[in-house]
Amino acid sequence: MQASVDRIRRDIDRINQYTGPGLGINRLSFTPEHQGAVDYVRKQLEAIDYEMRVTAHGNYRFRRKGDDWSQPAVTSGSHLDAVPEGGRFDGVAGVVAAVEVARLLAESGDKPSVPYEIIVFSEEEGSRFGGVLTGSKAMIGSLTKKDLVQMQDQTGISYIEAIENIGVNTSDWDKAVIHPGDINAYFELHIEQSLVLETKGIPVGIVTDITGIRIYRITYQGVPNHAGATPMPLREDSLAAAAEAIQAIESLAQGASGGTMVGTVGIIENEPNVSNVIPGRTHFSLDLRDIDRECLVNMSETIISQVKDIATRRGINCTIKMTADAPPVSLSNRARQALLDATKELGIKALEMPSGAGHDAQEMARVTDVGMIFVPSIGGRSHCPEEESRFTDIAHGTSVLYSAIRKLCL
Ligand SMILES: [Zn+2]
Secondary structure (H helix, E strand, O other): OOOOHHHHHHHHHHHOOOOOOOOOEOOOOOOHHHHHHHHHHHHHHHOOOEEEEEOOOOOEEEEEOOOOOOOOEEEEEEEOOOOOOEOOOOOHHHHHHHHHHHHHHHHHOOOOOOOEEEEEEOOOOOOOOOOOOHHHHHHOOOOOHHHHHHOEOOOOOEHHHHHHHOOOOOOOOOOOOOOOOOEEEEEEEEEOOOOHHHHHOOOEEEEEEEOEEEEEEEEEEOEOEEOOOOOHHHOEOHHHHHHHHHHHHHHHHHHOOOOOOEEEOOOEEEEOOOOOEEOOEEEEEEEEEEOOHHHHHHHHHHHHHHHHHHHHHHOOEEEEEEEEEEOOEEOOHHHHHHHHHHHHHHOOOEEEEEEOOOOHHHHHOOOOEEEEEEEOOHHHOOOOOOOOOOHHHHHHHHHHHHHHHHHHHO
16 A cells, blocks of 8 residues: 555645744644644544544654554654754654554554554753753653752743643653563654765665764853953953854864764854954853764864863863754664665665664664665755755655555554
């Protein structure tokens, strides 16, 4: 059976009607827009006899009415939250694909012996409460309830308050944590967010590894002073130091062996940020990623020691805080093989490839076998209004997903 391009297009369009003001898609976790999108998915699944359970962690799980929730299911899903001014496909494509798989299973008339479950994770992007992959991390127990009390949005509302405000009962937090053995397998379809598939003209990617990531917040503390009266040798300019550090980060990441290392400084906050005052304090971020754990750790240590050296040489203070550390993940052979077999059966050309972006799938890989499908991103753009994918490609990916899941469920 083949996934329906029309249903996929309709679902994606309807979900994206739930967006706040601004360019592109604006749908932060647990806002009315996010709830509207979740509600749309719930209605689609209720129409084919599924029921929804909201977990104590604020994630959404769906199984057929009458299915045994204690039996490990083959699962599939993604997320509906978006970065500010984000695109229409990131996360949404995977949720819609998982819903379409449920429809195809229902239409097939098969009687699966293993239940199928759809999971919609919350706060994957971390755009409201900071962090990343928050819903999935909570679900597998790598973030505690206490952690999520401390994670607050810009208005001071914590993750826990936000989910309690929309009626989530957080009391059985520990009972809702997923442990190894609780889930049979997890599959996620996602847009590639890069140009590899598009350039090669291949409609489906099968992910082999998911990149590891380390994020730091670095602060240089110098001395703000008069831009006219302070001679060059007497300055402690925090922004000039940051400029030097940013250049060092770029050339170190460029020079890494292996060719999969990427380093980005995406945030810079400068104080007092006035044209005639020497900068006194500069914060900047470092986002470093690689699929090789050892290379990632070594490179982050090299960069951090250079960042410190720059501060020492310039006589300024430096504080460094690591805000995220997720090791790279190799995906399971069993799930990957199921997907590869499906592409062969369907005669769909596929490419095995690593994922440069992080996904809920990498958290799920700590507790179950995980398989991931990529579909091409036109122009390679993502996390922006220009994000684009072809519905036909998403349908091809969904057919692969269905075929693999069906086999594991029967
Ligand atoms: Zn995503």
